[in-house]
Amino acid sequence: EAQVTQNPRYLITVTGKKLTVTCSQNMNHEYMSWYRQDPGLGLRQIYYSMNVEVTDKGDVPEGYKVSRKEKRNFPLILESPSPNQTSLYFCASSLSRGLLNEQFFGPGTRLTVL
Amino acid sequence: ILNVEQSPQSLHVQEGDSTNFTCSFPSSNFYALHWYRWETAKSPEALFVMTLNGDEKKKGRISATLNTKEGYSYLYIKGSQPEDSATYLCASIPAAGNKLTFGGGTRVLVKP
Numbered sequence: 001e002a003q004v005t006q007n008p009r010y011l012i013t014v015t016g017k018k019l020t021v022t023c024s025q026n027m028n029h030e031y032m033s034w035y036r037q038d039p040g041l042g043l044r045q046i047y048y049s050m051n052v053e054v055t056d057k058g059d060v061p062e063g064y065k066v067s068r069k070e071k072r073n074f075p076l077i078l079e080s081p082s083p084n085q086t087s088l089y090f091c092a093s094s095l096s097r098g099l100l101n102e103q104f105f106g107p108g109t110r111l112t113v114l
Numbered sequence: 115i116l117n118v119e120q121s122p123q124s125l126h127v128q129e130g131d132s133t134n135f136t137c138s139f140p141s142s143n144f145y146a147l148h149w150y151r152w153e154t155a156k157s158p159e160a161l162f163v164m165t166l167n168g169d170e171k172k173k174g175r176i177s178a179t180l181n182t183k184e185g186y187s188y189l190y191i192k193g194s195q196p197e198d199s200a201t202y203l204c205a206s207i208p209a210a211g212n213k214l215t216f217g218g219g220t221r222v223l224v225k226p
Contacts, residue, residue, distance in 0.1 A: 043216040099207045102160030
């Protein structure tokens with residue numbers, strides 16, 4: 001089944017404790033992206049990647065890192081999480097780098113930073 | 115940051131009625147527009163990808179139009195059903211870039 005998976009789905013952590021949210025797609029998509037969703041602010045793009053070893057900042061990259069060492073994986077790293085990073089996070093992928101194809105979203109990761 | 119706006123923020127529709135709502139985006143430097151449907155407790159699902167001025171797309175009872183010159187897109191739902199209840203999101207992509215900017219969404223509630 002074609003899908004985007006994220007792990008963990010739920011996470012409660014404390015300020016400053018490094019964490020990684022994994023994202024994997026099995027559709028051989030070139031483009032992958034991370035979003036956060038906050039009430040009243042909608043979906044905001046954190047980072048995106050157009051291909052292996054090619055990543056770039058979205059609109060809200062501060063406090064996050066990403067890597068794209070393999071085509072299928074695009075982990076989101078929070079080196080020192082803070083309470084303002086409490087949010088619902090979505091990973092998404094798209095066939096081509098030009099975004100002329102739809103994005104497929106993962107199930108979401110709900111992160112709480114205490 | 116692009117300013118993508120959707121209106122109204124929410125609307126209630128009686129089952130069987132048709133409805134429409136708007137996504138406004140900067141018309142300069144336009145490349146593509148995405149529409150997504152987002153049900154509560156689920157992930158957004160793609161409806162349409164639109165690129166050309168005058169484009170019209172249709173999927174079942176849902177359709178969309180695009181005006182790139184004036185910077186707006188309409189989404190129409192014909193004969194609304196309770197299962198159409200969801201938040202509908204649009205996202206604009208500028209030329210020479212691969213960033214998406216989402217609007218705040220229109221939350222649709224269809225009453226039986």
